Amino acid sequence: MPSHASRRNPDRRNPTVALRFGQLAAMGTVAVLILIAGVWASWGTAQHVMLSQGRERGTMTVTRCAEDRCSGPYRPTSAGSTARDLVVLDSDVAVEKGHSYPVVVKPGSDDVVRMGAGGLLYAWVPLGGALMLASVVVAGGLRLTRLAWALGGAGLALVTAAFLAL
Incomplete structure (x- = not known):
């Protein structure tokens, strides 16, 4: 006769599913907030260059x-x-x-x-930094390594292009 410990109760949910969902929601929110902050910090200068x-x-x-x-x-x-x-x-x-x-x-x-390409790229440098920071959150917290590499690469490309343009 099997013991009660080995049987699974179909009415009980696995708590790790809820914890994983909570982690995804929290890390996704953090990543989005980092990106919003990067856009917000960049827009203060970029608007003058882009909408001149x-x-x-x-x-x-x-x-x-x-x-x-x-x-x-x-x-x-x-x-x-x-x-x-x-x-x-x-x-x-x-x-x-x-x-x-x-x-x-x-x-x-x-x-x-x-003005010009150098000024525009320089204005968006805070977004480049935010992209690189968000890539760490996406890789570690969300376990989405391909997306993390894409975000980090885009951020690095933006910062490097600004450095070379100026």
Whole structure:
């Protein structure tokens, strides 16, 4: 006669199924939140580069760099833009003193963002970092290694392209 320990009760669910579902839900949520944060951090700068029509566009000549900002005069190239004696650019954008760069003025300020492929790629670098971080969560928490490699590769490609473009 078989013992009661060896028989399975069909009414009882396996608790590991619920735990696995909880893990997938939690890690999926974390991965999505990381990606949303990357887009959010990138969009603050990327919107000015990508949607530059109707904004003030021109060139900035770098005359001074201190700490994490560079400054210099702004000369307009678009209609309706006004010249400025001093505008400020993030110095993390790999600029050299004495060189001129195409820029877009952030509305309502004297801050500028680099235009062109380099400026666009640089604006999306936070998303590249988020893609690489999310790939670790997807690989470890979700056990989706192919998707993790794709996310990590896309993030690495974006960061590398930005580095090479600047």
